[in-house]
Amino acid sequence: MPSKKALNPPEGECRQCWLHAYDSREQHKHLKPRQDCPACVSHMGGRHPEHMIVKG
Numbered sequence: 001m002p003s004k005k006a007l008n009p010p011e012g013e014c015r016q017c018w019l020h021a022y023d024s025r026e027q028h029k030h031l032k033p034r035q036d037c038p039a040c041v042s043h044m045g046g047r048h049p050e051h052m053i054v055k056g
């Protein structure tokens, strides 16, 4: 289970990136060693979909 912190990103943060950062082991356990996480890669360079950003 993701920690409470992992599920509660602060305002302005991307939910997916926050979750993948704070619950990294769990979120990335299905990947092969050294395989990049497609979800993380798709957000690289600050390309976070607007609906995933926490609003105040």
Ligand SMILES: [Zn+2]
Pocket: 014, 015, 016, 017, 018, 043, 047, 048, 049, 052
């Ligand atoms: Zn993101």
Ligand SMILES: [Zn+2]
Pocket: 020, 027, 028, 037, 038, 039, 040
């Ligand atoms: Zn990821």
